[in-house]
Amino acid sequence: MVLDDTLLADPGELASRDTAGDLRAAATAGAQIRSTVFGAAEAGVGSLAGFRPRALVLLRRPGVSGAAADLIQALLGPRCPVPVVVADEVPGWIGPLDVVVGHSVLDTDAELATSVELAARRGAEVVLAAPESGPVAAAGAGRIRLVPPRVPVPAGLGFAHAITTMLSAVTALELLSPAPAEGFEALADAVDAEAERCQPNHEPFVNPAKSLALRLAEHTPLLWGTDPAAVAVARHGAVTLATQAGVVAHAADLAQAGTEGGLARAVDMAEREHDVFRDPFDDPDPGALPPRLLLIGTGEEDPQAVSRMRLGREWPGADVVHPVEEVPRGTRDAALLRSVLLAVRLDMAAIYLGLAQAGGA
Numbered sequence: 315m316v317l318d319d320t321l322l323a324d325p326g327e328l329a330s331r332d333t334a335g336d337l338r339a340a341a342t343a344g345a346q347i348r349s350t351v352f353g354a355a356e357a358g359v360g361s362l363a364g365f366r367p368r369a370l371v372l373l374r375r376p377g378v379s380g381a382a383a384d385l386i387q388a389l390l391g392p393r394c395p396v397p398v399v400v401a402d403e404v405p406g407w408i409g410p411l412d413v414v415v416g417h418s419v420l421d422t423d424a425e426l427a428t429s430v431e432l433a434a435r436r437g438a439e440v441v442l443a444a445p446e447s448g449p450v451a452a453a454g455a456g457r458i459r460l461v462p463p464r465v466p467v468p469a470g471l472g473f474a475h476a477i478t479t480m481l482s483a484v485t486a487l488e489l490l491s492p493a494p495a496e497g498f499e500a501l502a503d504a505v506d507a508e509a510e511r512c513q514p515n516h517e518p519f520v521n522p523a524k525s526l527a528l529r530l531a532e533h534t535p536l537l538w539g540t541d542p543a544a545v546a547v548a549r550h551g552a553v554t555l556a557t558q559a560g561v562v563a564h565a566a567d568l569a570q571a572g573t574e575g576g577l578a579r580a581v582d583m584a585e586r587e588h589d590v591f592r593d594p595f596d597d598p599d600p601g602a603l604p605p606r607l608l609l610i611g612t613g614e615e616d617p618q619a620v621s622r623m624r625l626g627r628e629w630p631g632a633d634v635v636h637p638v639e640e641v642p643r644g645t646r647d648a649a650l651l652r653s654v655l656l657a658v659r660l661d662m663a664a665i666y667l668g669l670a671q672a673g674g675a
Contacts, residue, residue, distance in 0.1 A: 317671055319528060319670065321669070321670045328670075336468060337514055339468055340661045340665060342465050343505040344502040349465050350463075351482065354441075354459075359479075361486075362413070362439060362483065364488075365439065369412045370396055370398045371400075371404060371414045372386055372398065373417070373429060374402050375426055376418075377469060377553070378476050380549065381546050381657075382480055385550075386398075386477070389650060390490060395489065403429045408433050408436050408438050411438075413483065415479070418443075442459070470553070470554060473550060473657050473658075473661070504641065505655055508522075509662075511640075512658070523666055524666050530606055533603050534604070535605075537551045537566075537610060538607065539566070542567075544610040547610055547612065549565045558665045568617075568624060569625065584604040584605050584631070607631065608634075612636075612652040612656070637652050637659075
């Protein structure tokens with residue numbers, strides 16, 4: 315589809331197309347974080363303090379939970395004092411010495427209900443972000459710490475609820491070192507600021523989400539993370555682009571993607587063959603959509619420098635997505651702050667892209 319770029323500068327038209335209120339919902343990430351912190355406290359997640367599990371199991375279910383689990387695993391890193399297992403279902407060895415953390419927006423997820431029931435029956439500690447009614451909640455009724463969403467949003471926009479629930483669990487278990495500063499308030503403030511930058515009344519040249527939507531339009535996005543947390547963000551980006559805009563994207567670790575010769579050649583060819591004079595309205599179907607490479611970073615080093623170190627080359631035409639202006643180098647919890655901030659930006663960019671495509675909703 316061809317992007318109607320004039321629509322991105324028209325807040326009124328955006329509002330009229332956004333009948334589901336997705337932009338407003340995406341902007342509630344800060345509210346989701348704050349309300350989830352209260353929900354986790356009421357659910358007794360803090361009582362896990364002092365417990366050292368044999369293993370931490372992060373459940374990956376359909377939707378945003380997979381990227382959230384990957385991000386938690388990345389933040390814990392190889393120095394985590396307990397094994398971290400990311401799985402679709404609770405493993406058969408689960409027992410009373412283990413902790414299971416999961417998220418789902420589907421209260422009828424039969425596989426998750428089975429996993430929750432098994433873990434609870436075996437005596438494992440279970441923290442679950444899910445609706446408070448339905449088969450999933452009933453599977454662990456009275457035996458698990460349930461953190462239901464308090465800010466209603468469409469299914470694809472609950473990343474903040476998922477990541478905050480998981481962070482609450484690993485923070486209580488004292489597995490994340492150092493623990494997030496000032497509780498979760500700094501995280502909520504960071505995503506509030508990002509939502510303000512990305513709000514519909516801001517012109518594309520000062521709105522990072524609109525700018526990103528323009529860059530991705532009529533391209534196949536290649537979202538390559540230059541550090542483990544950035545890879546998780548890239549995977550979230552691929553999910554949200556598919557959910558909100560019907561766009562198929564490739565998300566991967568830079569070191570792996572850069573060795574996949576066909577993709578690397580496609581990026582190089584797109585840079586050489588880019589025609590700034592092509593009119594998409596006169597020639598709406600140039601064939602396969604050219605790739606648009608985004609180098610995503612959440613660490614301290616510039617993504618291009620990481621590319622030089624890991625692959626021995628740079629990608630001159632790549633869009634570097636590395637929010638060091640928003641979260642300066644040296645900031646405590648920088649990788650966490652940048653990761654969740656970028657998840658919000660990608661959500662809003664995907665929504666803008668979906669709304670502005672010709673023939674969109």
